[in-house]
Amino acid sequence: MAAHGPSLPPDHVVADILGRLPDSSVASFRAVCRAWNAVTSCPAADHVLAAKRPGAAVTAVIKDTRRLEVDDERRHPVDIVRFDFFRGRWRPDARKAGPCPRAVSLDDMTISTDGFLTWDGVLCTPVFPRKPQPDAGGGLIMLWIPLTNACAIVSVPAGQGRxxxxxxxxxxxxxxLLHSSDVTVSDDSVLVVAPNxxxxxxxxxxxxLVAGCSSGSETISMRGERDHSxxxxxxxxWLVQLPGSGKKAAxxxxxxxxxEKFRFMAAPxxxxxxxTTARLRVVPGGNKQQLCVLALTKQKQxxxxxxxxxxxxYSSEPRRSxxxxxxxxxxxxxxxxARFVAAAAVEVVEGVNEGEEVFxxxxxxxxxxxxxxxxxRRVSVGRCCATPLLMYRESLMQPEISFGAALRGIP
Known part of the structure; x- marks a missing residue:
């Protein structure tokens, strides 16, 4: 009889085992597992996914610059963007943990840290070639996954937009990626692209008209938070404003x-x-997260x-929910x-000891x-006060994210 290799346990058993391991062990398994998507997509993995899905972590994106060696023919400074967790109340054992080693650098481009956005564990920010081509057209966007260090560069349409x-x-x-023409979105279309x-x-x-607007409406206003989804x-x-009869309807x-279709839902x-002060967020709540709107009241007395x-x-009539x-x-x-409108971040976060907080x-x-x-309470922030902070959600158990052939190596 021919010898057979060791039989592997079913995917649901592997998923259950992963749910009992610390995050560091899960990350090590993920790095060598060829069947990651099969494991995380099996029905029994749903409970594991929920248990391993963290709340939003307050993170800082810090930019440093290093110079290449003198004998390097390029001889120019290189941007290094470091990703680190906020050293305070919103991370367990923050004082015991060392700096997060996650970083990205691109020898041929400068990296903007002013406009970082994040979805599904992917960080997104504009980058600029050190030697731009005359016929380059639109701008460039860097996509980076700190968990796996995967990186891609994507071209965006020429002209205004975001x-x-x-x-x-x-x-x-x-x-x-989804790209709009400007802070006011045409009532016709939004552009979408996948890398490569x-x-x-x-x-x-x-x-x-579905959202209760007059037939003369031509644009959806994203002023205020503009591109925040x-x-x-x-x-x-997105929390948007729609032109109505004499006033803006949310x-x-x-x-x-x-x-891949758009629709409208009722706002509060x-x-x-x-x-003008409204912010759309997700409230942390264990396995049941909720949409949340934070806004100041108009009245002064x-x-x-x-x-x-x-x-x-979420599934019922939003107007009544x-x-x-x-x-x-x-x-x-x-x-x-004025300070609330200009705030760099307004979020609902889960404190380690403090419980839920508005940040x-x-x-x-x-x-x-x-x-x-x-x-x-006033929170001590140290050097992070002048550093862009963002709410970053990553899950070690999420399926693999692909950038296709747009994937590029990181020096």
């Missing part, structure tokens, strides 16, 4: 990443909210407050309306409101 979203396709794993495809293609937007239940979401623009209906609205049932969860006074803070990062500090104790 990246407004990104996602890993649920079926193929190929990472896609034949180019950008247009996807139609839904009729605005959040991902939940496999969809991308709505959620939703992109189904499987069907509260006449007292100031839409009593004092302006911050309202927190959550969507209790939005609930006012918290009204937060701003006493004891320096958060004026506001402005130019000279961080204000954190404890939902449990109902008080604001």
């Amino acid at each position: 990246i407004i979203g990104g996602y890993a396709h649920p079926v193929t794993g190929r990472f896609h 495809t034949r180019g950008w293609r247009e996807l139609p937007l839904p009729p605005m 959040v991902s939940l239940n496999g969809n991308l979401h 709505a959620l623009l939703v992109f189904d990443t499987v069907r 209906e509260s006449p007292g909210l100031d839409p 009593p004092a302006v407050a911050l309202e927190v609205w959550v969507l209790d049932d 939005w609930r006012l969860r918290e009204t937060i006074g701003l006493d004891g803070t320096c958060l004026s309306r 506001v990062h402005h130019e000279d500090g961080i204000e954190a409101y404890s939902v449990r104790s109902k008080v604001w």
Whole structure:
């Protein structure tokens, strides 16, 4: 009888084993496992995925510059972008852990740290060639996964516009980008591209009459947060303003990443909210995360407050599912309306010891409101105060994300 190699356990057994291992061991397994997608896509892996899915981690993107050796023919400085976790309350054992070793550098390009965005564990930011070509056309975007150190460079359309979203396709794993023409999105289409495809293609937007707009509406305004989208239940979401009868009406623009179609959802209906201050976020909640809208109230008497609205049932009629969860006074803070609008980050995060907090990062500090104790606290930030902070969600158990042939080596 021919000898057979050792039989491997079924995928669901492997998934269960992974769920019991520390993250460092899971990462080591992932690096050598050729059947990663098969393991993470089996039905029994759902519970493991939920257990291993972390909340948003407060992270800093720090840029350094090094010079090449004198005898190197290129003889120019090289940008190094380091990815590190915030050294404080939003990370377990932060004081014991050393600096995060994740970094990326591109010898032939400078890297912008002012416009980092993140979706599905992928960081996205503009890059600029040191020797631009005259016929280069549009700009370039770097895609980087700190967990695996995969990197790709993608061309964006020429002219004005911006990246407004990104996602890993649920079926193929190929990472896609969404690009709009400007801060006001045409009612006709949005461009989408996957790295190493034949180019950008247009996807139609839904009729605005569905969202309660007049027939004369021509644009969707993304002013305020412009390109900030959040991902939940496999969809991308934007809080947008729609031209209506004499006033701006708020709505959620939703992109189904499987069907690649847009639709509208209702936003919270509260006449007292100031839409120019509204922020769309995802509330951490273990296995059940929720869409959340944070906005200041309009009235000045009593004092302006911050309202927190959550969507209790994503699958039902959104207009009836939005609930006012918290009204937060701003006493004891320096958060004026202007400072709140200009804040670099407004998020809902899960503290290690403090529980859930509303996190506001402005130019000279961080204000954190404890939902449990109902008080604001000033958070010491050190050198990170002047560093771009972002909420980064990565899961060791997520399926492999592909950049196709656009993948490039990192020096």
